[in-house]
Amino acid sequence: MPTPLVLSPKECQGKTWHPPTDLHFAADQALIPLHLGELAKAATTMPLAFIKENREWQLVGLCGIETGHNLFIKNGKWLGHYRPEWLSTYPFEIVTVGKKGLVTFNRNSGLLAEESTGEPFFDEQGQMSEAVAARVEALKTSHRKHQATQKALSALAKANVITPWPETLHSQLGLSINGLHMIDEKALSQIDDETFLSLRKAQALPIAYAVNLSLPQTHLLGRLARLNPGYVAAPENLDSFFDNDEDLSFDFDD
Template sequence: MSNLLVLNPRECEGKTWHPPVDLDFASSHALLPLHGRELARAAASMPLALIQGAKGWQLVGVCGLAQGHNLFIREGKWLGSYRPEWLSTWPFEIVTQGDRGAVAFDRDSGLEDEHGAGEPFFDDQGEMYPAVSSRVETLKASFTRHRATQKALNALAEAEVLTPWPESLRESASISIEGLYMIDERALAELGDEAFLALRKAQALPIAYALNLSLTQTHLLARLARINPGHVAAPENLDDMFDGDDDEFSFDFDS
């Protein structure tokens, strides 16, 4: 579990950090988290998949052929046409308790300056410095989209339309990453009217369609592996669907 520093003036007093200068921090992340608002651009840029983790199902962009190497990042620069939002918010994340949330800094990121020579999180008036506030605003804006995405993924799982990537697909693309899931199109087509309507109400259908359509992008991974091999051997507008959520949620930066 991450060693987190909750973001408020009291907890952050006297502490400083160094904003990342490039994307090297994600060069070993072959899977990057996404939310539903990113579907259209991400699906046209990389294969998408669902994975099951400690917090349930998660939508991810598949950015590598094997764990430990992100093919889209070379010398700290992003090579793809769409850059996942998560890259612009790290090393901050949202932690929740009940209906309240707080933003926290990952102290295991290596960016905290224990000698106080970095940038402060807050100024003397308790206001966030720009490098912090820009990340916090992005996190807050995307939070409801992630929650809506989670509801949609839960609905897909309950409808029993998830299936592992075919072994033939993984072999043809030389992908060794385990635990990638897609939509069973036959199971989706055979759903009864009530079950199908439930997926539509949960805004799960855009994810279902985008997931399988994105699999044509697996060829891009092989092309990237040739120009950025690392240690790996080379081998409708959906943006508005997750624009908001009716659930109320508040963030606390004062306590």
């Protein structure tokens, strides 16, 4: 696997790129990374979940019921109401090396070009092009929010309130994606005052509430699977799973 292209005048010399013209690049991404700044809008549009990658918990939006197919993208267009920020900065991303963050370009994106065919990363004075600079600024802003999200998820993990999605939801949805987690509401309600305060300080409570409150949005995946089918048949009766289900809702008065 090629190493990412580090964004610098030296590394990008003689190279250009093509900005994505649509969202085909994410059509096979069933899980889209999110940060806490996107909670309010994302939770009303798609189910959210925690996944563990490289020993770290990540917050993601579930955009499909099988790997390799994003139900929200059809013919390169986004079908949902809220479009995650990650889609606007691809193929750029920030890679953390120690305490330093490096802006990189995904060589596997198919958007790296020869000098004469694409847009330059930098001008002759070594300044970023306008399109690149806009993406870098957006990345810097979202990176800070992702770091805050990681701290919140670490606090939730330390409090032992993260639990796998119920198998009944997997079967009802026809879900073939493994490793999805949510909040154990019973465990959260039983934590001591000190732990609760630590979760509040880490901004973890809004994430905990949003993830579980977003789960009924899985019914939207069922409808999208019929509109934009992949390999897995769409469920017919997913809505009934949430009827009178008290285990998937928070009582904010407790």
